[in-house]
Amino acid sequence: MLKALRSISYLLILGLLFLGGCALPLEPRFERVSEFNMHGRSADQAPGITLGLDLHNPNRYKIKILSYDLEVMIGGKKVGNAQHTGKQVMAGNAISTIRIELATDLRQAIDGLLGAIGGLLGKQNAVDLEVKGTVLARAKGIQKRVPVDFQKHIELGK
Numbered sequence: 001m002l003k004a005l006r007s008i009s010y011l012l013i014l015g016l017l018f019l020g021g022c023a024l025p026l027e028p029r030f031e032r033v034s035e036f037n038m039h040g041r042s043a044d045q046a047p048g049i050t051l052g053l054d055l056h057n058p059n060r061y062k063i064k065i066l067s068y069d070l071e072v073m074i075g076g077k078k079v080g081n082a083q084h085t086g087k088q089v090m091a092g093n094a095i096s097t098i099r100i101e102l103a104t105d106l107r108q109a110i111d112g113l114l115g116a117i118g119g120l121l122g123k124q125n126a127v128d129l130e131v132k133g134t135v136l137a138r139a140k141g142i143q144k145r146v147p148v149d150f151q152k153h154i155e156l157g158k
Contacts, residue, residue: 025139028055028063028090030152033129034097049080049102057090063139064089065098070133070148072102080104082133126155 035052051072057063067085071078080102090096131150136143 025063026058028057030054030150031056031095033154035099047104049104051100051102052097053100054095054097055090056095057092059092059139061092061140062089063092063137065135065137066143067136068100068133068148070100070131070135072100073128073130073132075127076130126153128152129154 031054033051034054035050037050038047039050065088068082070082072080072082081104082100082102084101088098090098129150129152131148133148135146135148137146138144
């Protein structure tokens with residue numbers, strides 16, 4: 001009888017561990033834009049833009065971003081496309097900075113960034129950041145392509 005109770009308790013513990021390990025992952029949450037750099041500024045070359053997005057991963061385990069294909073808009077105007085293959089890691093239960101390299105043409109850069117620059121000069125207090133596309137990520141050995149449709153109203157610091 002004691003052996004049977006011990007076996008049942010082991011099975012219950014294993015069942016609880018298994019169910020807890022299979023909990024649905026929580027989505028990473030956007031915190032802020034921590035980096036904005038322009039590079040490749042010459043008369044014949046469109047500027048490249050690097051955005052550093054701080055994301056909070058609420059899960060206990062790390063998430064690896066394997067690739068992404070995104071379209072980025074500021075103030076409703078397209079700034080550029082971001083495509084990347086290469087691993088970026090978001091630590092578990094922490095804020096990580098994910099860097100996105102935007103490829104843009106000169107016209108897109110002028111149209112999209114003038115609105116944001118106008119905001120920095122005091123004409124407006126905020127801009128709308130919009131990111132659409134897909135991200136290929138892996139967590140705990142499971143790989144998944146996730147659609148992204150993100151919009152954030154960002155208050156500009158004075």
